[in-house]
Ligand code: SF4
């Protein structure tokens with residue numbers, strides 16, 4: 001993250017805006033990955049599930065996304081799902097219009113379908129392909145988006161590999177290196193990002209890392225980042241995995257990201273995981289990256305995090321006073337406002 005990005009985000013926060021917006025653009029996905037948080041019963045708060053939401057298609061989807069973008073004016077937009085490429089025609093129509101707005105766009109997909117060639121040369125567009133483990137494990141967990149299919153569908157593209165490390169992976173010696181080595185050698189891969197599986201509070205699952213496995217994953221990545229140039233995991237970010245935020249209020253990522261589901265109204269909180277995520281076991285790379293920014297001390301003295309916290313308070317006051325000055329918005333929640 002550049003200093004100019006931080007300053008721009010800070011200005012937005014002071015004005016009561018969150019600099020990052022994440023939209024679940026469709027409720028549909030051809031995969032059934034074990035441990036997928038998007039389809040958990042509590043993801044949207046427990047009253048409705050992602051599969052039950054009314055989502056949009058065609059022009060309604062395109063205009064719905066643009067309306068949210070124009071309303072929230074984010075610096076960074078994540079298009080997630082489901083899998084956004086289920087609606088590839090709409091995504092193809094959207095992308096140039098988002099680029100014209102000057103925001104950074106990240107689309108997260110399993111690459112079960114070919115990535116549109118035009119995106120390769122678009123500025124500020126990043127396609128993140130989720131690849132969870134070596135071929136023998138990934139192909140079982142994420143069929144039909146198998147290794148063979150991904151390699152075919154990313155051919156000639158520019159992508160970022162995003163892997164979520166699980167407890168199963170950490171039980172096999174040398175697993176992370178074999179994974180990083182394979183994807184580091186693929187021409188289409190620009191960078192490799194690694195998260196760790198984040199459970200809900202009280203959950204039991206084989207994907208959950210033990211504290212020892214978590215520590216070992218960090219130690220291994222600290223070495224791998226020096227051997228494989230595409231593994232973009234700065235040491236100061238990796239260290240954050242060993243001291244994740246205490247709770248959502250302590251999480252800069254959660255506080256700076258507005259997450260909306262596929263009906264364009266339902267808000268997801270406290271972060272993209274929804275439900276009651278266990279922050280003490282958070283493995284979200286974005287959260288750790290922003291925590292690393294928060295730990296940075298301006299002038300060697302004042303942590304950026306304390307400036308952000310004060311700015312959130314100022315921004316909330318500013319937003320409330322604006323809402324009070326706007327009669328027809330007085331009783332709206334943010335969710336209702338998006339539907340207007
Ligand atoms: S591809 Fe993503 S949204 Fe689809 S099931 Fe897997 S984790 Fe969930």
Ligand code: SF4
Pocket residue numbers: 198244245247248251253254270271272273277278279282283284287
């Ligand atoms: S991103 Fe991680 S630390 Fe932040 S609120 Fe979610 S689970 Fe907690």
